[in-house]
Amino acid sequence: MRAILDYYFFRKSKKLEKILSDRNLLLQQQVAELTLELQREIAERKQAEVALLESETRFRLLAEATFEAIAITEQGILLDTNQTCAEMFGYEHSELAGMRVMDFTAPEYREQVMQKIRSGYEGIYETVCLRKDGTRFPVEIRARVMSYRGRTIRIAAIQDITQRQQAEQATVLAERNRLAQEIHDTLAQAFAVVIVHLDTASRKLTTDIEIAQALIKAGRDLAHSGLTEARRSIKALRSQLLEDGDIFNALNRFATQMFSATNTHIVCQVIGEIYPLSPDVENNLLRIGQEALTNAFKYAKAKEIQIELAYQERQCSLRIKDDGQGFDMGSVSIINSFRFLVMSERAERIGAKLTIQSSPGQGTEVIVLVNDRKDEEIVRKQGQVNDL
Numbered sequence: 048m049r050a051i052l053d054y055y056f057f058r059k060s061k062k063l064e065k066i067l068s069d070r071n072l073l074l075q076q077q078v079a080e081l082t083l084e085l086q087r088e089i090a091e092r093k094q095a096e097v098a099l100l101e102s103e104t105r106f107r108l109l110a111e112a113t114f115e116a117i118a119i120t121e122q123g124i125l126l127d128t129n130q131t132c133a134e135m136f137g138y139e140h141s142e143l144a145g146m147r148v149m150d151f152t153a154p155e156y157r158e159q160v161m162q163k164i165r166s167g168y169e170g171i172y173e174t175v176c177l178r179k180d181g182t183r184f185p186v187e188i189r190a191r192v193m194s195y196r197g198r199t200i201r202i203a204a205i206q207d208i209t210q211r212q213q214a215e216q217a218t219v220l221a222e223r224n225r226l227a228q229e230i231h232d233t234l235a236q237a238f239a240v241v242i243v244h245l246d247t248a249s250r251k252l253t254t255d256i257e258i259a260q261a262l263i264k265a266g267r268d269l270a271h272s273g274l275t276e277a278r279r280s281i282k283a284l285r286s287q288l289l290e291d292g293d294i295f296n297a298l299n300r301f302a303t304q305m306f307s308a309t310n311t312h313i314v315c316q317v318i319g320e321i322y323p324l325s326p327d328v329e330n331n332l333l334r335i336g337q338e339a340l341t342n343a344f345k346y347a348k349a350k351e352i353q354i355e356l357a358y359q360e361r362q363c364s365l366r367i368k369d370d371g372q373g374f375d376m377g378s379v380s381i382i383n384s385f386r387f388l389v390m391s392e393r394a395e396r397i398g399a400k401l402t403i404q405s406s407p408g409q410g411t412e413v414i415v416l417v418n419d420r421k422d423e424e425i426v427r428k429q430g431q432v433n434d435l
Contacts, residue, residue, distance in 0.1 A: 115131065115204045115205060115206050116128065116129065116131045116132035116135045116136075116204070116205040116206075116207075117129040117131070117132060117202065117203070117204055117205075118132050118148075118202070118203045118205060119200055119201070119202050119203075120148055120164075120200065120201045120203065121198060121199070121200050121201070123147055123148045123149065123161070123164055124145065124146070124147060124148070125143050125144055125145065125146050125147070125148065126144065126200065127144060128140065128143050128144075132205065135178075135205065135207060136151055136176070136177075136178050136179060137178040137179035137180055138179050148160065148161075148164065149161070150177075151176050151177055152174065152175075152176060152177065153174070153175040153176065153177055153183055155175075156174045156175050159172075159174060160174055163188075163190070164201065167192045167201075168190065169190055169191055169192060170189075171187060171188070171189045171345075171346060172187075172188055173185060173186065173187050173188070173208065174186060174188060176205075184207055184209050185207075185208050185209060185212055186205050186206060186207055186208060187205075187206045187208050187345070188203055188204070188205050188206075189203070189204045189206075190202065190203040190204070191203075211344075211345075214305075230277070234273055234274075234277050237269050237270065237272060237273020237274075237276070238270070238273060240266075240269050241266040241269050241270050241273070244262045244263070244265050244266035244269065245262070245263065245266050247262050248260075248262035248263045248266070293321055293323070293329075294324070294329050294332055294333050294336075294356065294365075295315070295317050295321060295356045297333055298315070298333065298336045298337075298340070298354055298356075298365075299313075299315045299354065301336075301337055301340065302315070302340050302352065302354060305340060305341070305344050306344065306352070309344075310350070311344075311349055311350060311351065311352055312350065312351045312352070313351075313352055313354065314351060314352070314353045314354065315354045315355075316353070316354070316355045316356075317355075317356045317357075317358070318355065318356070318357040318358065319357055319358035319359060320358055321356075321358055322358060324363060324417070327396075327397060328397045328399075328417055331393040331394075331396055331397045331399075332363075332365055332397070332399070332415060332417065334393055335365070335390045335393050335394060335401070335413070335415050336354070336365055336367060336415075338389060338390050339367040339390070339413040340352070340354075340367060342411075343367070343369045343371060343411065346371070346372075346374075347369045347371025347372060347373075347410070347411060348371050348372055349369035349370050349371035349410065350370055350371075351369070351370050352367065352368070352369045352370075353366070353367070353368045353369075354366075354367055355367075355368075361418065362416060362417060362418050363416075363417045364414060364415065364416045364417070365413075365414070365415040365417075366412065366413070366414045366415075367412070367413045368410065368411070368412040368413075369410045369411055369412075370410040371410050371411065372407065372408060372410075373405045373406050373407050373408055373409045373410050373411050374405050374406075374407065374411070375405075375406070375407055376403075376404070376405055376406065387403065390403075390413070394415055397417060398417070398418060399415050399416060399417040399418075400415070400416040401413075401414070401415055402414040402415075402416075
């Protein structure tokens with residue numbers, strides 16, 4: 048009986064050993080599979096971290112290479128900037144992280160900037176900023192809202208436009224001085240002589256009525272002459288750029304001066320033989336071209352701008368095309384903006400057809416088509432000669 052029990056327990060222990068061995072083998076397999084899976088996850092995570100580090104390094108290199116200040120913010124707090132930003136605002140780079148955007152904004156513009164941030168505005172706008180020493184300077188800001196590691200951040204490119212505004216102010220001042228000179232050379236001079244004549248006439252009224260009447264007549268004639276000259280000057284008022292040449296050279300000089308400090312390549316081309324346009328047409332055509340070039344300078348970020356003037360037998364066309372970022376033609380706020388309305392009004396004033404074509408990432412093209420009245424002018428002058 049004992050032998051039977053021993054045999055029974057022996058067989059049972061063998062079964063248990065086999066069961067335990069099988070379970071142990073299964074656990075080893077599961078551990079091996081889990082280990083491999085964990086190793087794969089670790090490798091993938093390391094690859095992702097390396098890729099992220101490389102991406103962040105590339106972004107840092109690009110940010111440091113740009114001439115604009117780059118600022119990354121979250122809810123109005125600075126997370127990071129490039130060195131250009133630190134230099135622009137007069138801080139050490141290590142000081143900027145954690146500071147508020149409002150610390151860099153002039154008090155009267157803080158509400159404007161905060162509204163742009165809260166609304167997620169991604170367009171371009173101008174404001175006034177503060178340096179560390181308290182000095183103020185105008186800037187142009189362009190921002191984008193992005194998602195980064197589950198957080199919503201705002202990346203802003205900031206450009207100091209002090210020199211641009213100074214150039215614009217200098218242009219306005221020069222134009223004012225020129226207008227003042229025009230007035231001095233017409234109305235002021237004529238009125239000065241008229242006053243002298245009238246003063247003399249008033250003294251002669253009681254002693255020599257004929258001389259007094261002659262002086263009054265001379266004063267009246269001078270007043271009419273001065274008024275006629277003033278009207279002629281206003282009608283034929285030309286930009287200083289047109290004083291020393293034609294519209295092609297004027298636009299070429301304007302573009303060269305405006306983009307001289309940038310990497311934008313200017314290509315100027317004239318098609319056909321240049322002939323004179325009427326002063327009003329030439330002046331308005333120049334102003335439209337200047338507006339198109341100014342818009343390209345401020346907003347396009349173009350690598351190349353083409354300026355083309357085509358002189359045909361009965362019409363003249365101006366085409367200005369850039370390869371910049373363009374804009375959505377469906378945007379009512381852009382199309383109805385003041386800068387486009389001004390070009391449209393100037394084109395209508397000279398009976399020209401204005402066409403603007405643009406799309407995001409494809410640049411912008413402005414075309415002005417003017418019907419030429421050169422032949423009509425020749426016929427008119429010939430008729431005058433025949434009449435003589």
